[in-house]
Amino acid sequence: MALTARVAVEPMRLEDVPAVHDIERLSFTTPRPAYAFEQELRSNRLARYVVARAGEAVVGFAGLWLMVDEAHITTFSVHPDWRRQGIGRQLLLSLADMAIDIAARRMTLEVRVSNEAAQRLYRSFGFDVAGSRPRYYTDDHEDALVMTTPDLGDAGFRRLLADERLRQAG
Numbered sequence: 001m002a003l004t005a006r007v008a009v010e011p012m013r014l015e016d017v018p019a020v021h022d023i024e025r026l027s028f029t030t031p032r033p034a035y036a037f038e039q040e041l042r043s044n045r046l047a048r049y050v051v052a053r054a055g056e057a058v059v060g061f062a063g064l065w066l067m068v069d070e071a072h073i074t075t076f077s078v079h080p081d082w083r084r085q086g087i088g089r090q091l092l093l094s095l096a097d098m099a100i101d102i103a104a105r106r107m108t109l110e111v112r113v114s115n116e117a118a119q120r121l122y123r124s125f126g127f128d129v130a131g132s133r134p135r136y137y138t139d140d141h142e143d144a145l146v147m148t149t150p151d152l153g154d155a156g157f158r159r160l161l162a163d164e165r166l167r168q169a170g
Helices: 014-027 034-043 087-101 116-124 155-169
Strands: 008-011 047-054 057-067 070-078 106-112 128-133 144-148
Touching: 008 087, 014 034, 014 047, 014 057, 014 070, 034 047, 047 070, 047 087, 057 087, 070 087, 087 106, 087 116, 087 155, 106 116, 116 144
Parallel strands: 070 106
Antiparallel strands: 008 047, 047 057, 057 070, 106 144, 128 144
């Protein structure tokens, strides 16, 4: 997909939390409370969060935790009005670069079985299904797929990221 929206991906700041929480509420049936993001930013040394900013507006966000040698994507969303414009690709590339910078060996995440669009995005970044978590989601007990990347140092994975950077720069 060609990028149609140019945004800056930057570290999340405390003043971004209200906009992030608005996107969270629009995107998830059981959104996390705003104070959870504030707490993560203030005191969780394992957590890293980014926002996609179009001008001054926060239009997407994503976060990961470094757990031993694994970068686990904990949250990921784009505002409904800004979806299908390549912003998710920009956020995911940023997370991959961050995971490499913090010396993670691989990236993992859970995704709803029904969320085929997200699965396609993750697969395009080298994620593959590694398992499932039955009844994972508390709102409707839908199963989650566990997806993981190959080793982040793998030459093929690094080529995939380099190609994505070129695509986004073009």
